[in-house]
Amino acid sequence: MQELIHRAKSLLESGEVSRVLGWKKGENVFDVEPAFFATAEELENFVYNGFCGANLSKYMIEASTWEGKTLVFLKPCDTYSFNQLCKEHRIDREKAYIIGVGCKGKLKAEKLGAENILDVQGAGYPDCSDTLKVTTLYGEQEVAYKDAMLERCHVCKGKEHQVYDELIGESVDTCDADRFAEVAKIEAMSPEEKFAFFQAELSKCIRCNACRNVCPACSCRKCIFDSTKFDSNQKANTTSFEEKMFHIIRAFHVAGRCTDCGECSRVCPQGIPLHLFNRKFIKDINNLYGEYQAGVDIDAKAPLTSFRTDDAEPGVGRG
Amino acid sequence: MQKIGVFVCHCGSNIAATVDVKKVVEMAAKEQGVFHAEDYPYMCSEAGQSRIAAAVKEKGLTGIVVCSCSPRMHEATFRKAAERAGINPYMVEIANIREHCSWIHKDMTEATEKAVILMRAAVAKVHLNAPLMAGESRVTKRALVIGGGIAGIQTAIDIADAGYKVDIVEKTPSIGGRMSQLDKTFPTLDCSACILTPKMVEAASHENITIHTWSEVEKVSGFVGNFTVDIRKKARYVNMDKCTGCGVCQEKCPSKKPLNEFNRGLNTRTAIYTPFAQAIPNVPVIDANSCIKLKTGKCGICEKFCQVGAIDYTQKDEIITEQYGAIVVATGFDTIKLDKYGEYAYNESKDVITSLELERIMNAAGPTKGHLERLSDGKAPKEIVFIQCVGSRCSDDRGKPYCSKICCMYTAKHAMLIRDKYPDTNVTVFYIDVRTPGKNFDEFYRRAVEDYGVHYIKGQVGKVMPQADGSLLVQGVDLLDNKQILKKADMVVLATAIEPNPDVRKIATMLTASIDTNNFLTEAHPKLRPVESPTAGVFLSGVCQGPKDIPETVAQAGAAAVKVIGLLAKDKLKTNPCTAKSDELLCNGCSQCANVCPYGAITYEEKLINDHGIRRTSRVAVVNGALCQGCGACTVTCPSGAMDLQGFSNRQILAEVDAICR
Amino acid sequence: MPVNNENWKPTIVAFCCNWCSYAGADLAGSSRLAYPADVKIIKVPCSCRVNPMFILRAFEKGADGVILCGCHPGDCHYSTGNYYARRRMTLLFSMLDYLGIEEGRTRVEWVSAAEGVKFSETMNSFVEKVRTLGPSVRLGDLRCKN
Amino acid sequence: MKYSYYPGCTLRNKAKDLDLYARKCAVALGFELEELTDWQCCGGVYPLGSDEIASKLPSVRALNDAKQKGQDLVAVCSACYHVLKRVNDDMANVADIQTRANNYMALEEPYKGETAVLHFLEVLRDRVGFEELKKKVVNPLTGRKIGAYYGCLLLRPSDVMAFDDPENPTILEDFIRALGATPVVYPYRNECCGGYISLKEPNLAASMCDKITSSAAGFEADCLVTACPLCKYNLNKSGKLPIVYFTELLAEALGVKEGDK
């Protein structure tokens, strides 16, 4: 972490970058949030540890409109989002100085029983180890690192950064699960079971919009759910159409653009596995139109803005 | 808030017999924003239209819903009526209560209920309609004809005679096309060259016609009235201005190996060549793949012998860009490849030939100087077997499912000519059906049978077997006699199916003109608009649209020319105002819309945006209304909903949905 | 929730492209080829104009089935529109199936201007299918666990 | 390279040469034919009826055995090759046959036409390569004029067999050329020898075979080469030309014919 701060300071001092986009310490060890740092002093609050799951790419949309370059720290999986936003002309690559930071999997505080945690050893960078020592109000305990990881890290897309100016730190490919296993499991359910599953999950939604706000693909200047163009905003967030269809429409809007960064599920306060929508589309796209990973190739044709004359017909394979 | 008038048509009894029109009027009057509702026996009549005008005046209506027949029938009529009454024509919506309701339902209650719902959907839509202004675009008074066969030549001459400039782009070194390869034409037996050559000369000397031979269309952009076309003028290596067409270069050229395309590969030509004696322009080209000088740098004999210094080995392909108001496709046809028809031994025996090859053999300028002889040994054939429908009317992947249309007649012609010139040669024709619909056609075929003794056998040939003695054993069937036939022949002629020129697919893609499963270009309407493609400003001439003979081709060529003249006679065209429009306040500039636009109508600009007082510079999509055809692909791709389609906006369609599901 | 109520009338929205399918529906009409009055047609310029939101909105407002008809692949008036529509609808339908929404409530059918018979047959079979499924409840209840 | 090998009943018996030389040549050419255990007769003709399942099962078993071993399945006899290939096509593409056959078989994993069926000649052409074969020839058959006799079963129906051009095949001619001999092309090389008809109507078969051998003799062939025991049997009766199996020619050219026959 000190190396990152050191490097950030020197880039700031040299004037090569005008500000730094990173993560800031919070009240608790796991309360980490994205922040811009304008000076070397502010960087004292910079932190990089196992709780820095937040994907900073989206913040670069705004930073791209500012004077000067912004130093941004990106984990391997964040770089897909960065690329996708470049592809969509939302980010100016020239306005970013990217330090690719090492990542050994990010943690989900809830998996540690978050509320009483005083300290977590082994979550920091570079001290990530196989076990976490957790100090809580009630004493110490040990947890295997893997057991506390975010879902998305179990299906890690790999340790390679897709775009960067320099790299600091080692990364580990933490993938130990099949990315589409959960989707396949649901697909195998009966319609009744599927419906029951999603009804139960979606009924938890409180329309806090956290998923939308964090999603790098949901970066519209004005969301259609707030727009007059679809007659969907007459009564703020309460029209039933919006309520019921929000997640389906949101998933459709990001289909073919979603990099599967998993931020939606990470931030959902209700714990809804929102990534299951996006991953369903990704799985279908891969099966029907060939493997496609958003954010790898800026020049690749996206699956929903291209076609083949012999594409599958809608409904085929559904019996 | 709109003031809407609803007009319900009885269409005599067509609607009124099944839909309670009074009820529809009654229900319409209850709809929000409806200030006037009435019914009338024939809304489309002059009297019906004047009722609309009267109501507009009297009630100050701003929007109109007509419940009547399909909008495809009378939308234009009612829009004009609205315009005359002083409201924007795009403030009219049609509820189709005839084709989609009264004609398909029997129960009056049910049909009336449905008519009411359709009326409501239209009313809901009109509430959100906005006046649209059709734009105007300038018409470039010049036409492009792609293909220089008889179809292209005729179209070009007709357009040019009307006083408009025309360019012909022809891929080969000369205009003339397939017709120039034919010997005689049916059913009159006049010499093909004798009637075609004057037309070629007329085209070449016409002050309004420019001919680009040895050229291909490279790129097409734009739209009706305003096409921009890149034409690749392939390097000819001969200076067109200097060459006198004396032909010495061809006499002296030492490279004599390449197959002569004009003679269907039956003999060879030189590397510098004109395809045939009457070629226009009479300027040779050098085939760079065979020219010794161009391949090795050594030789240069043609340059040495050319007295006017016309040879130029340094020529390069040249791209010229031209503007056109209309484009005519006249790309013609070729015969299919026979590789999948091994049973006819076409690849095994030189004496099994296609009909088009026979044309060259019969032609005095052909490889045998017009003598009918076997290509294997030069002997005169005494027994000739013709096989019909080779590759035509096949539903498998070997051939074509359609009838090639011209084979029955040209086979009768060939048979007759052979029997006339070589009375001791027997001619047998294996046929499935003899199809002769056309003026003097059946008489012609009967003449072959009755006056010339051509032996017609109803049945197909299973196999042609080359024998050790050089003859061909034909195993066929006579279905009327119910006998299998083994016939020894000296020559077998295959009436090979024709198919559209393979290049047409590329050209159709460039023109966004649609093409059917057999690669024939699709007409805008099979009966009523047979020479227009569905793409505005693109017209069809000749076999590229479907199999046809020479008189039909010439007739269609003339028809295409008339359509082009009609278009070029206008100074300006009205454009469809139902185009996409991007809301720059919402646009993210993500480029997804441009990726799906088939017309290249969307570009991006860095624009200074005033977003409720906040100024920012943003990359935003801009739609060129003249290019946009209004499909709406972009609107669905746009994640932010910035892109919308005028006349079919998101809110309009949602309003219709809501009205129907209410 | 299939109902055996003979009198139940489903609400069916049919989006038809202007060039092929709307004309096909007209042809069905002029050929007097009957299909149930439950079907209400909305004209769109091209199948690619149909936003998945329109379909979801229809269900939310009480539709029991939604069908989209366009030109046959390769015959689109705008060359490529139906190819995009095909991908969008394939994914949307797959998603609806994933959510446990009864299949059979959504369909895409390519109907040319010449296929009046196909239009009528398609509508007949689609309505029949939706009838067997009964009123659409699930999509509306997706977020309303009792 | 190891292939599953389906010899077929005739090769066990009257056509031992066809089998023996195939095995010997495989060794000489560096690939292995591993005979399937417990194979059953293919039935000799493909059951055309689309509702016939039982008669297709022996082929399905052989195909599935090869699949289990992860090997391609090689046949030498034209009839076996024909039946195996067509049944395999049914199992891959005809849903009804696939379902019903699998119901009978009750396999752990249903068989869906996964095995590639190859004729020995295809192995020579597509796997070994005729150029490579040419290099391995020690006794070139120089000066011999040999007519290829294809018959029906290798070629037709071509949409399923996909063996060669059904009307103007070249594989045997290329094979003959690779062995150093001169192929003789004659038009009857893909005409039927009469097949099963020779059992009850030997005269009819004889007249057909006579056409074939006369045509080949007319083009000055010394002998005819075939891959099918029944073709050989029928053609032999006409007596005009010697008929040999292609494996015999191959063995001769590779120098493995003599010795431990």
Add this chain to the structure above:
Amino acid sequence: MSKQSELIKEISGVNPLKCMKCGKCSASCPSFNEMDIKPHQFVSYVQNEDIEALTQSKSLWKCLSCFACVERCPRGVKPGKLIDAARQVLIRQRGQEGLTANEIPALLDDETPQQLLMSAFRKYRR
């Protein structure tokens, strides 16, 4: 009768309506001269539902299954499959067999390959 023609269509998987009566099957058939009902006529017999005549025809036993007609038919009708289906209808329904076990020994010679016996069994018997 019509039931039988349906059966033939089902067994053969052939749609006789596709036939355009070009005669290419008959032009290709090596057994043409031996047949009383010619290959191109099979189709009409099935269409006309005259199955009785077809099943009594000696053509049933003359078709060699050489697939020349199947290969060359331009309409995908495949007359060879029709005649085979007719043969099967006959031997399945009436137990009529074209070959009995007693006949066989006399038909064999030293060279007869197993393949011939197997094929003949398949062709003549159930």
